[in-house]
Amino acid sequence: MTSENSWYEAGARQRVAALLDPGSFAEFIGPEQREISPHLAIFDLPEQFDDGIIVGHGTLEGRRILVAAQEGRFMGGAFGEVHGAKLTGLLRAARTLGEPVLILFDTGGVRLQEANAGELAIAEIMRALVEARMAGVQVVGLIGGRAGCYGGGSLIAGCCSALIVSEQGRISVSGPEVIETNKGIEEFDSRDRALVWRTMGGKHRYLIGGADAFADDDVLAFREAALIVLAGNGRLDADVLEAEQQRLEHRLHRFGKAHDAIDIWTDIGVSEPTEIPGLATDEFLRRTTNKRETANGAR
Amino acid sequence: MRNWSTQKEALALRRYAGQRYACGKSVALDDLPQFLEAVLRPGDRVCLEGDNQKQADILAKALANLDPGKIHDLHMVQSGVVLPEHLDVFEKGVAKRLDFSYSGPQSTRIARMLSGGKIELGAVHTYLELFARYFIDLTPQVALIAAVSADRDGNLYTGPNTEDTPTVVEATSFKSGMVVAQVAEIVDKVPRVDIPGDLVHFVVDAKKPFYVEPLFTRDPGAITETQILTAMLAIKGLYAPYGVRRLNHGIGFNTAAIELLLPTYGEKLGLKGKICTHFALNPHPTLIPAIEAGWVEQIHSFGSEVGMDDYLSARSDIFFTGPDGSLRSNRAYCQVAGLYACDMFIGSTLQIDLQGHSSTVTTNRIAGFGGAPNMGSDSRGRRHPSEPWLKAGADADPNAAAGLRRGRKLVVQIGETFGEKNVPLFVEQLDALELADKLDLDLAPVMIYGDDVSHIITEDGIANLLLCRDNDEREQAIRGVAGYTDVGRARDRKMVERLRARGVIRRPEDLGIDPLDADRRMLAARSIKDLMLASGGLYQPPSQFRNW
Numbered sequence: 034m035t036s037e038n039s040w041y042e043a044g045a046r047q048r049v050a051a052l053l054d055p056g057s058f059a060e061f062i063g064p065e066q067r068e069i070s071p072h073l074a075i076f077d078l079p080e081q082f083d084d085g086i087i088v089g090h091g092t093l094e095g096r097r098i099l100v101a102a103q104e105g106r107f108m109g110g111a112f113g114e115v116h117g118a119k120l121t122g123l124l125r126a127a128r129t130l131g132e133p134v135l136i137l138f139d140t141g142g143v144r145l146q147e148a149n150a151g152e153l154a155i156a157e158i159m160r161a162l163v164e165a166r167m168a169g170v171q172v173v174g175l176i177g178g179r180a181g182c183y184g185g186g187s188l189i190a191g192c193c194s195a196l197i198v199s200e201q202g203r204i205s206v207s208g209p210e211v212i213e214t215n216k217g218i219e220e221f222d223s224r225d226r227a228l229v230w231r232t233m234g235g236k237h238r239y240l241i242g243g244a245d246a247f248a249d250d251d252v253l254a255f256r257e258a259a260l261i262v263l264a265g266n267g268r269l270d271a272d273v274l275e276a277e278q279q280r281l282e283h284r285l286h287r288f289g290k291a292h293d294a295i296d297i298w299t300d301i302g303v304s305e306p307t308e309i310p311g312l313a314t315d316e317f318l319r320r321t322t323n324k325r326e327t328a329n330g331a332r
Numbered sequence: 333m334r335n336w337s338t339q340k341e342a343l344a345l346r347r348y349a350g351q352r353y354a355c356g357k358s359v360a361l362d363d364l365p366q367f368l369e370a371v372l373r374p375g376d377r378v379c380l381e382g383d384n385q386k387q388a389d390i391l392a393k394a395l396a397n398l399d400p401g402k403i404h405d406l407h408m409v410q411s412g413v414v415l416p417e418h419l420d421v422f423e424k425g426v427a428k429r430l431d432f433s434y435s436g437p438q439s440t441r442i443a444r445m446l447s448g449g450k451i452e453l454g455a456v457h458t459y460l461e462l463f464a465r466y467f468i469d470l471t472p473q474v475a476l477i478a479a480v481s482a483d484r485d486g487n488l489y490t491g492p493n494t495e496d497t498p499t500v501v502e503a504t505s506f507k508s509g510m511v512v513a514q515v516a517e518i519v520d521k522v523p524r525v526d527i528p529g530d531l532v533h534f535v536v537d538a539k540k541p542f543y544v545e546p547l548f549t550r551d552p553g554a555i556t557e558t559q560i561l562t563a564m565l566a567i568k569g570l571y572a573p574y575g576v577r578r579l580n581h582g583i584g585f586n587t588a589a590i591e592l593l594l595p596t597y598g599e600k601l602g603l604k605g606k607i608c609t610h611f612a613l614n615p616h617p618t619l620i621p622a623i624e625a626g627w628v629e630q631i632h633s634f635g636s637e638v639g640m641d642d643y644l645s646a647r648s649d650i651f652f653t654g655p656d657g658s659l660r661s662n663r664a665y666c667q668v669a670g671l672y673a674c675d676m677f678i679g680s681t682l683q684i685d686l687q688g689h690s691s692t693v694t695t696n697r698i699a700g701f702g703g704a705p706n707m708g709s710d711s712r713g714r715r716h717p718s719e720p721w722l723k724a725g726a727d728a729d730p731n732a733a734a735g736l737r738r739g740r741k742l743v744v745q746i747g748e749t750f751g752e753k754n755v756p757l758f759v760e761q762l763d764a765l766e767l768a769d770k771l772d773l774d775l776a777p778v779m780i781y782g783d784d785v786s787h788i789i790t791e792d793g794i795a796n797l798l799l800c801r802d803n804d805e806r807e808q809a810i811r812g813v814a815g816y817t818d819v820g821r822a823r824d825r826k827m828v829e830r831l832r833a834r835g836v837i838r839r840p841e842d843l844g845i846d847p848l849d850a851d852r853r854m855l856a857a858r859s860i861k862d863l864m865l866a867s868g869g870l871y872q873p874p875s876q877f878r879n880w
Contacts, residue, residue, distance in 0.1 A: 034865055035858040042852055179553075200880050227878035234880065310880050 036251040040177040041201040043252060045087050045102040048137055051252035052175075052259070053091035053100065060089035062119060070113045072147040081107045084115040088123045090132070094260060098135060099127050105139030105180035112140065112185055113147040117154020124161035124172070133171040133263055136193065141208065142184020155185035162192045163269070171195070171267035175255050176202035177235065177248070183208045194267030197258045198235035198244035200314070205233040231294040231310055236317060240298060241284065242326035249314045284326060301325065339508035346371045346474075346510050350534055357486045357529075358518060359536045364394045367534070368403070371510060372474060375405045378427075379472035379500050382418065383411035383459070383663065384434050384547050384702055385614075385635040386493045388478035390514045390538040392417040395476065400425035407431075409470045411459060411496055411663075413438050413700070414545070422451045431470055432700060433457045436547075439697035446698070446771050456777055459703045460667045463496075466503035475504035475511045478542035481522050482515040486529035489522035492636030492644065492659035493544055497527060499664040505531035514538045523656035546638035546874050548614040550588035553859045553879070558748050558791045561840065561850035563589035566678065566746060567598055569794045569843045570787060571607040574720040574742060578610040580670045580707040582679020586746040586789075588618040590678075592855040595625040612670040612707070615640040615651065615659070617863045617871055621856035623650055624866055633659065634666040634703065639877075643870035663703070670707040675720040676742040677707040681779060682751065683759050686807045686819065688782030688797055690745055691764040698767070701779060708780040710741045724786055727798035740798060743780060746789040749815030757790070758810065758819035782806075788813055791847070792820070793839040800836060812837045 035042065038051060049058055062068050064082035073080050085107035090099050101120050103110040120136070127134045143151035162172055174193040176182045181203030182190050190196055190204060198204065207215075209223035222228060231237050238244040246262055248254040291297045298306035301324045309317065335341075353359055353367040372378070380395060381388040396417040406427035413419060413435040421427040422445060431454035435442045445451045457465070466472065477500055480491035490497050505511050512534045513527075563586060570576065571590075581587040594608060608622065609629045615637045622628055631651055636644065636659050644651045644659040654660045670677070681690040692699045714721070721739030728740050747757045768776040788795045792813045800806040804827075812828040814820030831837045840847050857863045860877045 034862050037853065039858070042858060224876045227875040227880075230878065230880050236880075310878065 036249065038252045039250050040199060040248075040252050040255055041179060041250050044106060045104040045137065045139065048252060049087060049089075049091075049100055049102045052135070052137075052256050053093055053098070054095065057091035058089055058100070059091065060087060061123070062088065068115055068119075070115050070147065072113065072144075072150065076146050078146065084113060084119070085110060086116045086119050088119045093256070093263070096263075097132050099123055099130070099132050100135045100137070102137035103139040103178070103180075103186075105178040108144055110138075110140035110178070110180040110186070111142060111144040112151040112154050113144045114150035114154060117151060117158060121154065121157045121161050124158065124165050127170045127172070128161070128165040128168045131168070131170060133173070134165070135173050135175060135259060136189070137175045137178070138182040138186050138190055139178030139180045140182060140184070140186035141180050142186055152185065155188060158189050159192050162189060166192070166194060166267065166269040171263060171265075173197065173259060173262050173267075175259065176204055176244070177250060177255065178202070181205070181208075181233070194269070195246065195262045195265065196238075196244040197246040197248050197255060197262060198238055199248050199250045199255070200235045201250050202235040202238070202244075203229070203233040204238050204243055209233070227310065236309060237294045237297075240301065240303075240321060240325045241288070242280070245327075247314065247318060280326070343508045343510055347533055350510075354534055356484060357533065357535050358484070359512075359534050361390070361536060361538060364390075364536055365397060368394055368398060371512070371534075372398075372403045372406070374403060375407070376473045377407045377409055377470065379466070379475040379504065380408060380410045380418070381475065381477040381496060381500055382414055383496055383635070384414065384436060385544055386478055386495050387412075387415055387543040387545075388476050388514050389415060389417075389543045390536065391476040391478070391512065395426065396420035396424065398426050404428070409462070409466065409472055411462060412436075413442055415543075419445060428452055429454060431455055431457065431462065431465070433459050433462045434700040434702040436699055439699040443696055443698045443767070443771075453771075453773075456698065456700050458701045458705045459663060460671065460706045463499050463503075463664050463667075466499065471507045471509065472500070472504045473509045475500050475509060477501065477511060477513045479513050479515045479527065480541065481517050481519045482513060482532070482535040483519055483522050483529070486513070486532035486535055487522050487525045488513055488515070488527040488529070488532060489524055490526040492641045492661060494526055494661045495635040495663045498662060501527050501531050510534075512536065514542060516541045523658070524654040526660070544636075544638055546877070548583050548616050548637045549639070549860075549873070549877055550583070550585055550616070550618055551860050551877060552588065552592055552618060552855055552857045552862065555585050555589050555592070555852065555855060556748075557850045557852060559586050559589045560593070560852065560854060561791045561845070561847050562586050562746050562748065562789050563593050564597060564845050564850060565789050565794055565840060565843065566590055566744070567593060567603070567607070568601060568845060569838055570676075570742065570744065570789070572601060572603055574675070574723055576607050576676045576720050576742065578674045578718070579608065579676040579678065580612045580674050581616070582677075582704065583616075584680035584747070586680050587678055588616065589855070591616060591618040591622055592857055594622040594627050595856040596854050598627070599625070612666050612674050615644055617860070617873070618857070620863050620871060621866045623647065625856075632666050632669050633661040634663045635661045638874045639872045642872065643867045646870050667703050667706045670703065671709070671711050672714055674707065674741070675718055676744060677704075678742075678744040678746055679704055679708060680747040681745055682755075682757070683762050683764075684745060684757055684788065684810065685759055685762050685782070686810055687803070688745075688785040688788065688806065688810060689762060689778050690780045690785070691762045691777060692779050693762070693764040693767055693777045695763045695766055695770075698777060701777070704779055708743045709784045710743065712738070714739070714741075724798055727796065740786060741784075742786045743784045744787045744789060745780070745785055749790045749792060749813075749817050749820060756817035756819070758814040758817045760819065790815060793837055793842070796836050796838070799834065805831065805836065809836050
């Protein structure tokens with residue numbers, strides 16, 4: 034049953050509070066400063082005083098850490114000018130301070146109402162993220178919210194040192210409806226949620242190396258996974274990029290003709306692949322041990 | 333001398349004409365178009381089976397593809413106008429006149445075709461009304477129905493989604509009409525005989541199951557905290573004081589929230605066994621946790637629900653099942669049960685006006701009525717007493733002699749003051765009136781008339797309209813729970829406070845409910861997967877509801 038501390042159910046502030054050491058979180062540019070979007074009022078849309086993202090610092094098992102959390106319930110966690118600038122600033126601070134970053138993604142991508150500013154923000158965030166990583170800073174993405182991690186959010190996630198995902202999490206550049214609209218319902222039926230999940234959902238992304246750790250839908254499970262991932266090195270250099278490029282080429286060659294995720298799961302040797310979506314976390318991890326594709330600190 | 337058997341002779345001619353394309357009773361799918369052309373006559377009154385759930389989809393498709401030069405001017409009498417083909421028959425000129433009940437997904441197109449003169453409208457009915465007219469003045473000459481399987485004698489197994497079939501066959505076959513069934517397979521022996529073979533004239537092997545819409549599945553993941561608050565108000569402010577044990581729930585998220593609060597909030601209030609024990613209700617997946625926790629004694633259903641069949645078979649103490657083990661539903665009986673044997677109907681709507689009239693019609697859509705008005709009306713033919721019915725009657729007319737006082741059904745509208753896309757629930761005038769003007773209808777399509785409504789619940793509180801003594805009080809009671817909508821802001825504050833002092837309006841705090849307690853963690857299930865787990869894996873959610 035859904036955990037009392039469900040990540041999927043929690044809001045951004047609840048996630049941050051439960052993820053970090055109790056009482057350790059301090060916010061930058063909090064809602065009391067009312068740094069709101071300059072664009073939404075033009076469209077007569079409601080604003081939020083934190084523009085749908087919380088940034089700040091805290092500790093994780095005593096270690097100082099920077100954190101950003103998107104609020105998926107405000108405009109689907111979408112990126113706008115202020116929202117994006119807060120994350121860019123946090124990543125630049127991480128480079129200066131040499132402190133690791135957790136990004137709690139929960140986003141459908143860029144806000145249509147401030148699309149140019151939002152797209153620019155995505156580019157700035159990616160640059161700041163890569164610069165931080167080049168300076169040796171780990172940037173870890175946590176994905177398991179209601180809005181998933183789509184569009185520009187998924188591009189940013191792709192730049193992270195590591196991604197932690199739950200079954201509920203979805204990662205994809207194009208959302209189901211976008212694919213259906215452009216390619217037709219025969220290509221992708223966006224109403225078939227089981228299809229959406231086995232194509233973009235946490236389990237599939239984990240199995241094909243699109244995510245590095247798999248967590249239960251529980252804030253404490255995400256915390257455990259973050260501690261494990263942060264113990265790694267998150268190195269980013271030419272060797273890592275080349276290895277990842279080769280892996281992706283190999284992956285495309287191996288699975289490019291597959292029509293459904295189940296074909297891929299069969300191919301990598303998972304027993305009873307059709308049962309995968311229904312499995313609880315322990316059984317899922319047991320059945321897929323040593324079978325999944327692994328990424329190389331870049332994806 | 334008059335021939336008293338013209339209908340039987342006409343049926344014999346139809347059967348003879350159809351026999352050319354049949355082997356015994358069996359018609360091959362490829363021969364279906366020629367077969368239909370042979371048995372149908374221009375101007376026939378035809379019942380094409382379909383409602384808000386099951387559809388005789390193969391027969392609908394074949395009918396829509398007939399040559400209007402040969403078959404035209406049909407008078408369609410059917411529960412649901414749901415598939416595109418149901419309107420294609422009018423677009424193409426195969427059919428001309430329509431009497432129906434429900435049109436959910438086709439509500440926009442049907443409105444357009446009505447105003448464009450493509451359809452000659454008889455009337456929009458409730459299910460029970462239309463069924464009733466099948467036996468009086470809208471008896472079908474041909475019925476095109478759907479079943480799961482048939483044997484070679486035409487005995488039909490309709491499976492868990494029996495729904496309208498027995499009613500349609502009864503009206504057609506016993507009045508010398510022809511019955512044609514589509515089935516998914518022909519078997520040597522059907523699991524149970526839902527329709528006796530001698531009432532069925534031809535069977536088409538469609539080689540696939542008829543379509544069923546999962547209309548009653550509400551994802552707990554989409555229930556909001558405001559809806560939870562309205563559900564808490566309903567349970568503590570209505571179900572508990574009236575002791576409502578026999579009831580029908582609508583299909584909205586507010587009532588889904590009530591179902592999911594029974595094992596948590598209801599348990600805490602000590603209400604188990606005292607409320608919600610008997611339902612006229614489709615098998616809502618959101619009721620699984622309450623059933624598993626032992627709240628529910630018995631449920632009779634209009635139809636089944638996609639994915640629920642194994643669960644229903646495994647819970648035969650609660651549901652009506654056949655000797656084969658599967659659910660037996662029946663829309664007509666369940667509608668009657670909802671009308672006469674339930675003490676409460678509670679459901680949501682799109683618009684409520686100042687008199688309490690409600691409608692799901694907006695200017696460009698005719699969604700029809702389905703069954704809600706049968707459930708959501710005070711049954712004036714009712715004679716058996718029950719505690720909630722008598723208590724509601726006393727609320728409405730405290731001074732009448734108890735022995736001569738009618739009871740009242742609790743007819744409750746529940747919703748948020750601002751609905752989907754922030755559209756206000758409360759309006760000065762229903763869009764239904766404008767639509768009636770535009771289409772020149774005698775009656776505005778009102779889902780539930782104000783004089784049937786006993787209570788309105790929003791996050792703002794409960795308005796007990798039974799306690800209102802005149803139209804002014806009634807209007808202010810409605811404005812008093814209309815929140816920040818225009819209707820709500822135009823309230824007479826003093827009068828609303830007086831009504832509150834009299835208990836006509838009860839706010840959450842008057843009931844000891846803290847709105848901040850309305851938390852999703854109170855739901856007994858917060859996702860479809862939770863429902864599946866609560867059922868012990870017996871509930872198999874359809875693909876479109878699986879977010880895993």
